[in-house]
Amino acid sequence: MNLQLDDLHVKFQHFSIDLFQNDLINWFQQEKRSLPWRENRDPYRIWVSEIMLQQTKVDTVIPYFHRFMERFPTIQALAKADEQDVLKAWEGLGYYSRARNLQTAVREVAQAYGGKVPDNVDELGKLKGVGPYTKGAILSIAYGIPQPAVDGNVMRVLSRILLITEDIAKPKARKIFEAAVEELISREDPSSFNQGLMELGALICTPKKPACMLCPVQEHCAAFQQGLQEELPIKSKGKKQKTMPYLSVIVENAQGEVLIEKRPEEGLLANLWQFPMADAAEVSVEQLAYWFKLEYGIQIELGETLQPVRHVFSHIIWEIIVLHAKTADATTEQGRFVSLSDINDYPLPVPHQKLLQQIHVPE
DNA sequence: AATTCGGGGTC
DNA sequence: GACCCAGAATT
Numbered sequence: 001m002n003l004q005l006d007d008l009h010v011k012f013q014h015f016s017i018d019l020f021q022n023d024l025i026n027w028f029q030q031e032k033r034s035l036p037w038r039e040n041r042d043p044y045r046i047w048v049s050e051i052m053l054q055q056t057k058v059d060t061v062i063p064y065f066h067r068f069m070e071r072f073p074t075i076q077a078l079a080k081a082d083e084q085d086v087l088k089a090w091e092g093l094g095y096y097s098r099a100r101n102l103q104t105a106v107r108e109v110a111q112a113y114g115g116k117v118p119d120n121v122d123e124l125g126k127l128k129g130v131g132p133y134t135k136g137a138i139l140s141i142a143y144g145i146p147q148p149a150v151d152g153n154v155m156r157v158l159s160r161i162l163l164i165t166e167d168i169a170k171p172k173a174r175k176i177f178e179a180a181v182e183e184l185i186s187r188e189d190p191s192s193f194n195q196g197l198m199e200l201g202a203l204i205c206t207p208k209k210p211a212c213m214l215c216p217v218q219e220h221c222a223a224f225q226q227g228l229q230e231e232l233p234i235k236s237k238g239k240k241q242k243t244m245p246y247l248s249v250i251v252e253n254a255q256g257e258v259l260i261e262k263r264p265e266e267g268l269l270a271n272l273w274q275f276p277m278a279d280a281a282e283v284s285v286e287q288l289a290y291w292f293k294l295e296y297g298i299q300i301e302l303g304e305t306l307q308p309v310r311h312v313f314s315h316i317i318w319e320i321i322v323l324h325a326k327t328a329d330a331t332t333e334q335g336r337f338v339s340l341s342d343i344n345d346y347p348l349p350v351p352h353q354k355l356l357q358q359i360h361v362p363e
Numbered sequence: 364a365a366t367t368c369g370g371g372g373t374c
Numbered sequence: 375g376a377c378c379c380a381g382a383a384t385t
Contacts (some may be wrong), residue, residue: 049380050380050381051381053369053379053380053381054379054380054381054382055368055378055379055380055381056370056371056379056380057371057372057378057379057380059371059372060370060372060379061370061380067377092369092371093369093370094368094369094370094371095368095369095370095381095382096368096369097367097368097382098368098382099380101383117376128382129381129382129383130382131381131382131383132381132382133381133382134380134381134382137380148379151379151381152378152379152380152381153379165382170364171364171365172364174381194380195380198380199380201380202379202380206378207377207378207379208373208374208377208378235377237376237377240375240376267368268368268369269368269369270368311367311370311371312367312369313369313370314367314368314369315366315367315368315369316367349370350369350370350371
């Protein structure tokens, strides 16, 4: 670490921090996109946006952000909301623990800090779902405090500008970049500096084919000077996903209601709802009705086979064989029958929305 | 340090 | 297919 820090200081000897700050911040002020969370400096809005933007593109977040702020405009509104309603607002955005942790943290802020988002490293960093990046982003953007906010963009941009060859897939890499930002960051406008680095990564200093000819800090970039911009950052590959086969049944009762169940409160898609699903490694189609009777206490009559559903997560792949079924029973402990209009009130993960669409095309 | 957490857009 | 995205929590 000390060696790498010394290495950084060597790089900074022929680096004009003042000019770099000016070029970056001036460009950001001129070219920054007009985004809903840039309308003001409300720390709650900044906070919500930063959580939504974790591993998620700006274009994806925008409609969710509008709906979320309309539904939960304040800390207090989100604090007193039902978790199911928060998950419904998050439906389709993914990484649902973000939503649950955000509400947990908002409740903490409401109770322990009188509804004011903390403006210091210690208190902010203790909040659920607020890690090193989000902490720095909120402090710098909402409060103007010079703290590093190192995300994927910042690592890519600085790896090129400073020719840092550390593997950015490794956890310890972030520390190197945080040390670099602490040296580089503008004390006058840390908000524009941090956002400028990220905006640069999103618009100019892109992963592939960076637009160096349009770059406001081209003359500061060591990688460009050596023609190495396409070689950086160094990033090792992750392992590929494992495929999990499932059997799922859409069970309809006499009233035309369908059976759904709530997923466990921990793990994948926690507390979301789904159609009953059996591990196809343990249950065959022939055994499905028997398995269903065992699990749900309901006799079903299997009907037609629907379109199989394939869904790719970041670490696994679901391949679901989907069957239609009818039952005369109306109740079960393990789930609940809901009408096709009421099912819209339940947060369903995208793969199960794909199932739903096969029996009910929303208007 | 490695794994677990979603989903969509891009090439 | 592979890669990437304003990452954090858990083990």
